[in-house]
Amino acid sequence: xxxxxxxxxxxxxQKYTLNDDIQDGLVEYFDWALLDIGNYFNVTIGExxxxxxxxxxxxxxxxxxFSSGQAWEGFRSNWVWQSGISFSPSPLVGTNNDVPGISGVxxxxxxxPSDTIGSYAHHVDYYNGRxxxxxxISTSSKVQAEFSYKWVNVVYANSVPWLREIQxxxxxxxxxxxxxxxxxxxxxxxxxxxxxxIAIEVVPSRTFKGYxxxxxxxxxxxxxxxxxxEDEITRNKLVDLVSLQSNKQIMMFNSNKIAEANVYPLDYxxxxxxxxxxxxxxxxxxxxxxxxxxNSIVQNMNMIGPDIFGGIVRFTTEYIGTNI
Numbered sequence: 001x002x003x004x005x006x007x008x009x010x011x012x013x014q015k016y017t018l019n020d021d022i023q024d025g026l027v028e029y030f031d032w033a034l035l036d037i038g039n040y041f042n043v044t045i046g047e048x049x050x051x052x053x054x055x056x057x058x059x060x061x062x063x064x065x066f067s068s069g070q071a072w073e074g075f076r077s078n079w080v081w082q083s084g085i086s087f088s089p090s091p092l093v094g095t096n097n098d099v100p101g102i103s104g105v106x107x108x109x110x111x112x113p114s115d116t117i118g119s120y121a122h123h124v125d126y127y128n129g130r131x132x133x134x135x136x137i138s139t140s141s142k143v144q145a146e147f148s149y150k151w152v153n154v155v156y157a158n159s160v161p162w163l164r165e166i167q168x169x170x171x172x173x174x175x176x177x178x179x180x181x182x183x184x185x186x187x188x189x190x191x192x193x194x195x196x197x198i199a200i201e202v203v204p205s206r207t208f209k210g211y212x213x214x215x216x217x218x219x220x221x222x223x224x225x226x227x228x229x230e231d232e233i234t235r236n237k238l239v240d241l242v243s244l245q246s247n248k249q250i251m252m253f254n255s256n257k258i259a260e261a262n263v264y265p266l267d268y269x270x271x272x273x274x275x276x277x278x279x280x281x282x283x284x285x286x287x288x289x290x291x292x293x294x295n296s297i298v299q300n301m302n303m304i305g306p307d308i309f310g311g312i313v314r315f316t317t318e319y320i321g322t323n324i
Contacts, residue, residue, distance in 0.1 A: 032279035157201030246296030
């Protein structure tokens, strides 16, 4: 007999709930699925852009939380740390599973591996695309790194343009990139959104339908995919690749069990934890339920600004709540 005094589905107010699970699952799935079809560019040491700038050269961050000469960032954020990508050529990540991601950093032409100790000990903030030294190094240093950056950024809805500064023309370094007091590079990393991007938002629209005799319900929740790019062709490509996933079934993961086991892939610094779990590992180890995305509708294909194009794809997600 059901307990009339208790809430259905939710038994701990501090835990993740269905909206969180849906959004987390979709962000991680699309981020991984796009990587696996080549959503990245590799940057090698000394590689020059068409305008003659060094793709691999990092600049000093203007972030006041770090001492001068401590934090150095690349021209693109959201670096790849995941290995095992089937697309070729593979992203530039090392083979040390205890320190996932890039193999190290170059300072004035000298290579310092990711497990360096002492003066050039460092960690990598992959989300913001920067190297943080434990202690500041000379501000006149030439800091370089071989890395892979994600081309399309898959982000949560709180990263859509009305909450962040859209940063355009970021596919190669420009003269302002190396001037730490100039241009939109002065804006902190966390306040920039580099394009192209897909921002995923769970909207306040939910319906239910009985699942079976004896209990359970189908739970239908609408989700918006905001597709934003600097040109119409790329915007159309994003809208296509998202909308064509209609009737796709994905696996969600149990965020509560991940939290309880403290096995988040990235730590508070944006660095992978030892043996960090990729999306396939997470859904295999901490599965929650299957989620079906259907009823794809493309809407609001327009220009947000003179060089910013947007489009929205709306899906309905289907989830079976067995304890509702």
